[in-house]
Amino acid sequence: MRESEVMAMEEAREAVGDYDLGWHDPEHSTIRFDSGLSEEVVRKISAIKNEPEWMTEIRVKAYHHFVNRPMPGFGDREALEGIKFDEVCYYLRSSDATEKDWDDVPDDIRNTFDRLGIPEAEQKWLSGVTAQYESEAVYHSIREDLEAQGVIFLDMDSGLREYPDLVKEYFCSVIPYQDNKFSALNTAVWSGGSFIYVPKGIKVEMPVQAYFRINAKNMGQFERTLIIADEGSSIHYVEGCTAPTYSTDSLHSAVVELIALDGAHIRYSTIQNWSANVYNLVTKRGIAHKDASIEWIDGNIGSKLTMKYPSVILKGEGSHAEVISIAYAGKGQHQDAGAKVHHLASNTTSKILSKSISKDGGRGSYRGMVTVSPKAENCKLNVVCDALILDDESQTDTYPTMEVANASARCEHEASVSKVSDDQVFYLMSRGHSEEEALAMIVNGFFEPFTRELPMEYAVELNKLMALEMEGSIG
Amino acid sequence: MSASEEAYLSLEEPPRSDHLWRYTPWKRVHPTGNPNEIPDGISTPEISLSMINGEEASDISLEMGNTISIPFEGSLVSNSFLSAITNGKAIRITIPENWRKETPLILDIKPTGGLDAVHIHVETGKFSEATILTRIQGSSEWLGILRTGHTGVGSFLQDVFVNKASDGNLMRVDALKLGRDSSVTAGTVSAGSAWTKADIRYLLDAPGSNLNVLGSLLSADQMHLDHHIEISHLAPNTYSRLAWHTACGGNSTSVGTGMLRIEKGARQADAGQLFHNLLLSEKAKANSIPELEVEENDVVGCGHGTANGPVDESQRFYLMARGLSGEEAEDALVAAFLNSTLSQMGNDDVHAWLIDAVEDALIGLNI
Numbered sequence: 001m002r003e004s005e006v007m008a009m010e011e012a013r014e015a016v017g018d019y020d021l022g023w024h025d026p027e028h029s030t031i032r033f034d035s036g037l038s039e040e041v042v043r044k045i046s047a048i049k050n051e052p053e054w055m056t057e058i059r060v061k062a063y064h065h066f067v068n069r070p071m072p073g074f075g076d077r078e079a080l081e082g083i084k085f086d087e088v089c090y091y092l093r094s095s096d097a098t099e100k101d102w103d104d105v106p107d108d109i110r111n112t113f114d115r116l117g118i119p120e121a122e123q124k125w126l127s128g129v130t131a132q133y134e135s136e137a138v139y140h141s142i143r144e145d146l147e148a149q150g151v152i153f154l155d156m157d158s159g160l161r162e163y164p165d166l167v168k169e170y171f172c173s174v175i176p177y178q179d180n181k182f183s184a185l186n187t188a189v190w191s192g193g194s195f196i197y198v199p200k201g202i203k204v205e206m207p208v209q210a211y212f213r214i215n216a217k218n219m220g221q222f223e224r225t226l227i228i229a230d231e232g233s234s235i236h237y238v239e240g241c242t243a244p245t246y247s248t249d250s251l252h253s254a255v256v257e258l259i260a261l262d263g264a265h266i267r268y269s270t271i272q273n274w275s276a277n278v279y280n281l282v283t284k285r286g287i288a289h290k291d292a293s294i295e296w297i298d299g300n301i302g303s304k305l306t307m308k309y310p311s312v313i314l315k316g317e318g319s320h321a322e323v324i325s326i327a328y329a330g331k332g333q334h335q336d337a338g339a340k341v342h343h344l345a346s347n348t349t350s351k352i353l354s355k356s357i358s359k360d361g362g363r364g365s366y367r368g369m370v371t372v373s374p375k376a377e378n379c380k381l382n383v384v385c386d387a388l389i390l391d392d393e394s395q396t397d398t399y400p401t402m403e404v405a406n407a408s409a410r411c412e413h414e415a416s417v418s419k420v421s422d423d424q425v426f427y428l429m430s431r432g433h434s435e436e437e438a439l440a441m442i443v444n445g446f447f448e449p450f451t452r453e454l455p456m457e458y459a460v461e462l463n464k465l466m467a468l469e470m471e472g473s474i475g
Numbered sequence: 476m477s478a479s480e481e482a483y484l485s486l487e488e489p490p491r492s493d494h495l496w497r498y499t500p501w502k503r504v505h506p507t508g509n510p511n512e513i514p515d516g517i518s519t520p521e522i523s524l525s526m527i528n529g530e531e532a533s534d535i536s537l538e539m540g541n542t543i544s545i546p547f548e549g550s551l552v553s554n555s556f557l558s559a560i561t562n563g564k565a566i567r568i569t570i571p572e573n574w575r576k577e578t579p580l581i582l583d584i585k586p587t588g589g590l591d592a593v594h595i596h597v598e599t600g601k602f603s604e605a606t607i608l609t610r611i612q613g614s615s616e617w618l619g620i621l622r623t624g625h626t627g628v629g630s631f632l633q634d635v636f637v638n639k640a641s642d643g644n645l646m647r648v649d650a651l652k653l654g655r656d657s658s659v660t661a662g663t664v665s666a667g668s669a670w671t672k673a674d675i676r677y678l679l680d681a682p683g684s685n686l687n688v689l690g691s692l693l694s695a696d697q698m699h700l701d702h703h704i705e706i707s708h709l710a711p712n713t714y715s716r717l718a719w720h721t722a723c724g725g726n727s728t729s730v731g732t733g734m735l736r737i738e739k740g741a742r743q744a745d746a747g748q749l750f751h752n753l754l755l756s757e758k759a760k761a762n763s764i765p766e767l768e769v770e771e772n773d774v775v776g777c778g779h780g781t782a783n784g785p786v787d788e789s790q791r792f793y794l795m796a797r798g799l800s801g802e803e804a805e806d807a808l809v810a811a812f813l814n815s816t817l818s819q820m821g822n823d824d825v826h827a828w829l830i831d832a833v834e835d836a837l838i839g840l841n842i
Binding site for chain 2: 073074374387389390391392394395396397398399400401402403404405406407408409410411412413414415416417418419
């Protein structure tokens with residue numbers, strides 16, 4: 001390897017490491033619940049947050065639904081059965097307040113976010129930031145000009161306190177707690193997350209970002225995000241997630257609801273890089289009204305088991321959905337990711353592009369569903385899934401479902417599985433690259449349709465991360 | 476109670492989360508609708524074997540009453556149910572070693588009109604070449620067909636299944652194991668039965684085997700066609716293709732679920748599946764789940780695709796500009812769509828026979 005490339009690799013390792021995000025700070029808590037879940041725990045969370053009665057009620061109902069609902073009948077059932085719900089801590093508050101100035105955030109926690117580069121990114125290219133540590137947001141800010149235009153960007157708890165009517169109108173409207181076992185769990189014990197409202201016609205040019213960090217052992221993080229884009233508005237929301245590496249498992253089970261009203265545009269980008277001891281079981285869904293557009297840009301690099309299928313309900317005529325996702329399944333990882341789009345209205349369009357790489361015994365699965373309802377005329381949808389298997393220990397699966405009940409629909413699905421072509425490696429090596437570099441370049445090229453949709457800073461980090469993941473792939 | 480009956484009754488009803496039963500639950504497939512029952516009075520349909528030219532198949536015969544087990548694991552419920560109602564007995568067709576005839580064999584199955592079931596087992600000898608056209612015609616309340624078999628080393632088999640049953644429910648289970656360097660073309664032509672549930676499986680566990688699966692199906696009126704095709708590559712240098720064309724009209728529902736599995740060790744496997752649905756009416760529905768599981772990284776390639784859509788307007792316009800009415804143009808395009816797979820099921824004689832066999836059925840259907 002050339003000297004410059006060695007330096008680039010070292011620089012990349014410094015940034016992301018061999019899961020360099022796996023360090024942890026001493027646990028810092030002002031409130032920590034004992035492990036285990038009960039109705040009492042649910043009521044206590046609600047009481048600590050001083051929530052309105054209706055929210056407590058919905059939490060309790062959701063808790064009972066969670067208890068009675070069996071585990072999903074699909075996916076990696078063995079891994080799911082390994083979740084020890086009784087050993088999870090369902091609420092841990094690290095700081096008594098959500099600060100607006102990084103200097104007011106407790107030192108340990110501020111150092112963590114400094115190491116993750118969040119304050120620096122905020123200064124350079126973000127419209128607003130929420131930083132969540134364990135169960136609560138510890139820092140939150142939004143650019144003043146956006147606030148003046150009426151854009152609301154709060155952590156979810158503050159959103160509920162300050163805009164209870166708006167939250168009540170939309171909370172659970174896209175993902176009811178009965179949707180699945182993990183949406184019920186989240187509704188019962190949710191804490192933190194983001195609440196965003198973009199007024200009519202306002203276009204938020206620079207992205208807003210939320211960063212979720214789990215620090216404590218056996219922690220459960222259950223953030224709840226609700227984004228409402230009013231008519232003709234637009235917003236790009238970016239989220240990142242990391243956690244320390246422990247020998248015991250943590251649980252992350254978020255719910256994200258998006259509402260794009262007439263002509264609005266929401267883009268939701270995620271780079272999930274949890275450590276390999278985190279179960280990542282997330283429900284994400286948006287409703288697109290007339291001529292609205294929802295895009296999920298979804299990167300899954302970390303976690304032990306991810307089950308995540310970002311969805312869009314195309315409710316209004318002329319609405320559009322796009323889901324572009326990548327998954328990297330390394331040693332001991334199962335990335336069970338996919339997408340769902342339901343065409344309920346006429347002249348709606350959707351595009352799903354999924355790319356996955358399996359390596360070192362990892363398993364990448366695409367699980368998707370697209371439906372066209374009988375009344376939805378002239379819909380168009382396209383689904384493409386590509387998978388690369390890099391060694392003989394790994395596995396890839398594709399489980400797509402397509403249900404079409406309108407004759408005017410044009411629907412296409414294609415999937416392919418391949419290995420890295422020897423010709424491509426040979427070509428790059430004949431131009432002076434080592435085999436390992438060639439492989440890293442091919443992998444980055446494979447993910448390029450995804451990375452080009454990310455803000456540049458994220459794309460650069462992702463390319464470095466993938467280059468590191470490819471280290472040691474040869475021989 | 477026989478061992479096979481006991482085996483079936485000990486099983487639980489399969490859940491609908493299993494894709495095989497998602498759109499057509501087992502309860503709906505079972506002849507009485509009560510999964511805990513093995514009905515009495517199951518008859519064997521009338522079966523005959525001849526050559527396509529009407530001559531007797533002199534050196535090939537139907538050997539009755541053989542005890543034959545299903546060659547590899549499939550759906551426990553449907554396999555054990557069909558084994559139970561056929562009393563574990565099969566009709567065996569053996570193609571001798573080096574037997575090569577271009578003239579196809581026709582296996583005619585005529586149901587009694589009540590509840591019928593039969594197990595047919597085909598074995599092809601080394602380096603043989605045979606074409607078997609299985610045709611179902613007549614009226615049936617419920618017909619269960621279990622077709623098993625394996626192909627000998629280096630043999631060629633063209634196996635075409637034609638369903639022209641005028642009504643009733645068809646439950647079909649196929650389990651075919653391909654021998655080393657053998658080649659199978661497996662066609663399904665369906666324009667009959669009100670309900671069809673087919674579970675069709677192929678096992679490529681010997682090196683060099685080659686499989687081409689073709690479907691040419693028309694669903695119309697209130698028909699419900701549910702075909703599950705599962706192809707498992709276990710051995711190196713195996714090849715499979717699937718092209719499944721369904722034209723969906725009337726108020727019908729068509730379901731095509733596929734599982735393409737490349738097991739570890741199936742190096743240099745080359746596999747592809749395509750499901751095409753042509754939607755012809757407002758109320759027709761088409762559902763597809765083409766699944767893929769790959770555990771081997773050293774593959775030539777494997778992939779699948781699905782496409783659903785209406786008749787192409789530019790093609791219809793082209794034909795109408797040449798004097799065809801709108802209806803004639805659509806009929807021609809539907810026929811061409813179905814023929815693109817039908818024409819690959821055999822030689823010209825087979826193609827002509829297939830067109831002749833299904834033409835009247837197509838005309839009678841309300842699409």
